[in-house]
Amino acid sequence: MSSFYDALNWRYAAKRMNGHTVPADKVARILDAAHLAPSSFGLQPYTVLVVDDPALQATIREKAADQPQVTECSHLLVFATWDPVEEAHVDELIERIATERDVDPAELSGYRDMIKGTLQQRTPEQRVEWAARQAYIGLGTVLSAAALEQVDASPMEGFDPVALDAVLGLRDRGLHGVVLVALGYRDTETDWLAGLKKVRWPRERTILSIS
Numbered sequence: 070m071s072s073f074y075d076a077l078n079w080r081y082a083a084k085r086m087n088g089h090t091v092p093a094d095k096v097a098r099i100l101d102a103a104h105l106a107p108s109s110f111g112l113q114p115y116t117v118l119v120v121d122d123p124a125l126q127a128t129i130r131e132k133a134a135d136q137p138q139v140t141e142c143s144h145l146l147v148f149a150t151w152d153p154v155e156e157a158h159v160d161e162l163i164e165r166i167a168t169e170r171d172v173d174p175a176e177l178s179g180y181r182d183m184i185k186g187t188l189q190q191r192t193p194e195q196r197v198e199w200a201a202r203q204a205y206i207g208l209g210t211v212l213s214a215a216a217l218e219q220v221d222a223s224p225m226e227g228f229d230p231v232a233l234d235a236v237l238g239l240r241d242r243g244l245h246g247v248v249l250v251a252l253g254y255r256d257t258e259t260d261w262l263a264g265l266k267k268v269r270w271p272r273e274r275t276i277l278s279i280s
């Protein structure tokens with residue numbers, strides 16, 4: 070793969086996968102990409118669950134419009150927002166920054182107050198919506214990282230979020246599933262989408278130069 074641009078052209082959201090296992094080192098690097106993704110305030114208000122149990126994947130598939138890639142993939146990633154997003158999370162973040170950078174937490178009080186002030190302006194529902202936007206930055210970073218690893222990554226919003234939360238016990242962990250990613254390898258024999266031209270709007274519709 071010669072460039073990031075080539076990787077983006079190579080990737081597509083595979084609908085059928087061949088069941089081959091993605092090597093652990095590749096999975097680890099793809100997950101590192103989620104871990105390193107930027108987020109507003111650096112709060113990273115989401116968790117990525119990694120499912121590689123075939124029985125559990127089969128149960129999730131039932132809640133995900135019977136999409137084959139859920140069971141044909143090697144690893145199923147579940148991006149789940151923190152729900153609720155609480156001010157205690159901000160305190161934890163400030164402690165973490167202070168420890169990692171060896172600074173007095175008191176020096177970060179302005180930053181702490183600024184983040185809390187922003188959260189206070191939002192309803193609990195808006196906080197979770199905001200957290201989902203952060204999770205989607207992780208999603209995009211993972212899709213790109215997977216492409217660079219020559220691993221197919223199929224994003225999916227087509228699932229029943231309440232049912233998924235129940236299957237994985239997410240509510241008990243203070244989490245709420247927002248988007249899935251199937252990691253694996255495309256099955257070029259069975260995937261009707263394999264080999265079809267990538268379709269995007271004309272570039273000038275997406276990228277507008279204002280001068």
Ligand SMILES: Cc1cc2nc3c(=O)[nH]c(=O)nc-3n(C[C@H](O)[C@H](O)[C@H](O)COP(=O)(O)O)c2cc1C
Nearest residue numbers: 080081082083084136224225226227228248267268
């Ligand atoms: C957030 C998100 C959710 C998606 N959900 C689904 C889905 O549930 N099922 C599916 O087959 N494709 C899903 N897709 C794939 C898109 O249809 C696909 O990315 C889009 O058509 C662009 O094509 P490409 O990614 O293959 O280049 C989703 C994509 C994104 C980014």
